Amino acid sequence: MSGALTVVGLGPGDPRYLTSDADDALRGAEAVYGYKAYLDRVPIHSMQDHYPSDNREEGARAAAAIEHAVRGANVAVVSGGDPGVFAMAAAVCEAIDRGPDAWRKLDVAFVPGITAMLAVSAKIGAPLGHDFCALSLSDNLKPWALIERRLDAAASAGFVIALYNPVSRARPWQFGEAMARLRRHLPPSTPVVFGRAVGRAEETVSVVTLEDAESSPADMATLVIVGSRETRVIARSGRPPLVYTPRAAAEVSA
Numbered sequence: 712m713s714g715a716l717t718v719v720g721l722g723p724g725d726p727r728y729l730t731s732d733a734d735d736a737l738r739g740a741e742a743v744y745g746y747k748a749y750l751d752r753v754p755i756h757s758m759q760d761h762y763p764s765d766n767r768e769e770g771a772r773a774a775a776a777i778e779h780a781v782r783g784a785n786v787a788v789v790s791g792g793d794p795g796v797f798a799m800a801a802a803v804c805e806a807i808d809r810g811p812d813a814w815r816k817l818d819v820a821f822v823p824g825i826t827a828m829l830a831v832s833a834k835i836g837a838p839l840g841h842d843f844c845a846l847s848l849s850d851n852l853k854p855w856a857l858i859e860r861r862l863d864a865a866a867s868a869g870f871v872i873a874l875y876n877p878v879s880r881a882r883p884w885q886f887g888e889a890m891a892r893l894r895r896h897l898p899p900s901t902p903v904v905f906g907r908a909v910g911r912a913e914e915t916v917s918v919v920t921l922e923d924a925e926s927s928p929a930d931m932a933t934l935v936i937v938g939s940r941e942t943r944v945i946a947r948s949g950r951p952p953l954v955y956t957p958r959a960a961a962e963v964s965a
């Protein structure tokens with residue numbers, strides 16, 4: 712019997728953001744692996760086993776799921792948002808790249824999901840309407856000096872920047888440092904969007920200026936979008952503001 716592994720994106724949280732392809736993959740799986748908080752969102756279908764693990768154990772989780780599929784089962788691994796964005800798809804590829812030859816024969820598929828930056832952007836207008844990039848602020852898997860270099864490069868080249876993993880209990884100071892770094896390149900009035908737990912009951916979305924951007928509203932469930940020099944805020948009476956980046960840009964002036 713030959714097994715298969717499907718790496719499935721769950722979207723940001725709201726079940727309406729789960730694609731039908733992802734739903735089909737989850738229903739068809741005999742075993743589902745994932746970080747416990749994400750796995751809790753997946754209903755247990757009949758004859759299905761769930762294998763929750765800790766957030767930090769991505770490599771071990773990928774290897775366990777691959778082993779299980781190689782033994783003949785139809786296995787799913789889940790990620791929040793899109794599995795290709797700072798998540799399990801790369802962990803699975805790394806494991807296959809380093810693993811035994813038999814793992815390369817496995818039937819592997821990837822099912823996309825709505826990633827956090829797109830969910831946040833849709834709540835506020837079109838902050839990603841022109842060129843943008845995404846960075847993880849976590850220095851668990853890369854040195855902080857590299858993050859600083861990338862922040863400098865992105866801001867000075869005029870990209871809007873989506874920041875994943877802005878703050879955690881183990882990384883209390885990085886977000887403030889990142890904002891200070893960006894203030895070197897961007898005007899104090901640059902819009903900064905905080906989207907927290909988007910697509911869940913406790914969702915909040917707020918807009919501040921780069922000058923006032925503090926780590927306080929951010930946590931591990933927050934995605935931050937830092938505008939470029941072109942990004943604009945449209946104030947509206949009785950309605951939340953719209954934040955957008957026009958489709959056309961002038962010369963880089965940073």
Ligand code: SAH
Nearest residue numbers: 723792793826827875876908909931933934
């Ligand atoms: N694969 C995920 C990202 C994993 S990294 C995706 O594509 O969205 C985890 C980070 O994603 C969090 O620290 C946060 O920055 C962001 N994030 C995930 N879900 C979110 C949500 N519902 N609202 C806001 N940000 C979210």
